[in-house]
Amino acid sequence: xxxxxVAGILALVAGYMGLHRFYLGQVGLGIxxxxxxxxxxxxxLWFFLLIGLVDAIxxxxxxxxxFDAKYNKHLVDGAPPQQRSHNRNARYEDQAERxxxxxxxxxxxxxxxxxxxxxxxxxxxDYDYEEAIKDFNKALEVDPQNIAAHFNVACAYSxxxxxxxxxxxxxxAVALGFxxxxxxxxxxxxxxxxxQNEFVSFEANGFRLSKQLTSPKENLLxxxxxxxxxxxxxxxxxxxxAQLKDKGLLTEEEFRVQKEKLLR
Numbered sequence: 001x002x003x004x005x006v007a008g009i010l011a012l013v014a015g016y017m018g019l020h021r022f023y024l025g026q027v028g029l030g031i032x033x034x035x036x037x038x039x040x041x042x043x044x045l046w047f048f049l050l051i052g053l054v055d056a057i058x059x060x061x062x063x064x065x066x067f068d069a070k071y072n073k074h075l076v077d078g079a080p081p082q083q084r085s086h087n088r089n090a091r092y093e094d095q096a097e098r099x100x101x102x103x104x105x106x107x108x109x110x111x112x113x114x115x116x117x118x119x120x121x122x123x124x125x126d127y128d129y130e131e132a133i134k135d136f137n138k139a140l141e142v143d144p145q146n147i148a149a150h151f152n153v154a155c156a157y158s159x160x161x162x163x164x165x166x167x168x169x170x171x172x173a174v175a176l177g178f179x180x181x182x183x184x185x186x187x188x189x190x191x192x193x194x195x196q197n198e199f200v201s202f203e204a205n206g207f208r209l210s211k212q213l214t215s216p217k218e219n220l221l222x223x224x225x226x227x228x229x230x231x232x233x234x235x236x237x238x239x240x241x242a243q244l245k246d247k248g249l250l251t252e253e254e255f256r257v258q259k260e261k262l263l264r
Contacts, residue, residue: 004067008059015052020059024071113143120152129156137254144261147176155189164244166193167202171209181207209240 002024011020018033033051059067120135136153139146150173157166170184170193184190184207193199201210245255 002067002071004059004062004064007071008056011052011056011059013052015055016050017052020052020055113139113146113149116142117146117149117152120149120156124152124156129159132156133160137257140261141257145176147173147178150176151178151183155187158190158192161192162249163193163196163198164247164249166190167198167209168240168244170202170207174207209236 007020007024010023014020016033016037018030021027021030021033116135116139120132120139123129123135124132133153133156136149136156139149140153143149150169154166154169154173157163157169170190185194185203202208241250241255241258244250245252250258
């Protein structure tokens with residue numbers, strides 16, 4: 001990483017020889033300075049010696065962000081693709097959480113859930129997805145309506161290629177009010193589920209899972225009342241959990257915890 005102050009000092013001390021240009025990676029300019037120096041001196045144009053002072057003033061007065069954009073491009077544009085993805089997705093995540101603040105049952109639960117969510121994010125950003133999943137699920141045990149936890153664990157499940165769990169938690173996030181659909185369609189961490197055949201119907205259904213059970217149609221000859229939509233939705237979720245357990249994607253303990261959260 002090139003330092004603005006160091007570059008300015010080099011320009012001030014030996015700028016007429018182009019030393020600061022070599023430091024800044026501008027080898028061509030540095031060589032040009034060296035070749036032009038004797039030409040100007042022989043011609044009696046001594047003002048060329050002041051060019052280093054001019055460059056030094058320009059460097060010292062340059063904004064740090066502008067300096068980095070010009071001379072530290074490897075930090076801005078040349079970061080590893082996965083790191084750039086994390087930086088970009090962190091912005092998506094912050095925007096999503098501001099637009100969709102999760103509902104909270106109580107202050108104590110909020111603090112504990114947020115603590116697990118924060119530690120999960122730290123592990124997620126360190127690419128330790130399995131441990132991040134554990135923390136996100138702990139946050140959901142404390143607060144099953146934590147939208148951010150549902151969304152983040154969906155991303156982690158997608159990265160570990162557990163598509164059913166990723167779809168399930170995205171469904172729950174949307175059901176609870178998450179509406180940043182652009183993040184679902186563009187976030188790199190969700191790329192795996194976007195290439196799945198199920199994603200087409202998932203998106204067409206408003207980023208919700210298709211109903212496994214359909215509500216009974218009204219029968220005018222039958223006086224038995226139909227099940228409320230809320231009960232049908234609960235049955236759908238319980239059936240989805242059972243299917244995940246049958247596929248070996250949920251342990252018996254995880255199934256029990258998720259089931260208890262739904263029945264609260």
